[in-house]
Amino acid sequence: MSTSGLILAYLILVLGGLGIIVVYSEFRQRRFKPTPSNDRIFRCSKCGYVYTDDADVDRSRCSQCGQMNEAIEF
Numbered sequence: 001m002s003t004s005g006l007i008l009a010y011l012i013l014v015l016g017g018l019g020i021i022v023v024y025s026e027f028r029q030r031r032f033k034p035t036p037s038n039d040r041i042f043r044c045s046k047c048g049y050v051y052t053d054d055a056d057v058d059r060s061r062c063s064q065c066g067q068m069n070e071a072i073e074f
Contacts, residue, residue, distance in 0.1 A: 040071040 001009075039052040044062040053060040059068050 042069045043072055044069050 037052070038055040040055055040057060040060075041050065041052055042060045042062070043050050044065060044067050046067040047062065047065045049062055049064040051060070051063060053071075057071075059070060061068055
């Protein structure tokens with residue numbers, strides 16, 4: 001083999017190895033990411049506590065002080 005052939009083979013092996021590492025890392029990262037939640041976010045108007053409740057709830061009672069609150073709209 002010529003020198004240029006050896007350099008090309010080495011380059012292809014290194015880039016292939018890096019590509020495999022990137023693909024493996026991406027699959028592993030996706031597996032451990034949390035899934036998005038459909039819960040609604042509430043902030044108590046009395047004590048300021050921030051909490052979540054089910055998506056189908058329009059008003060929710062604060063678990064700290066018992067005040068009924070509306071969901072936060074972003």
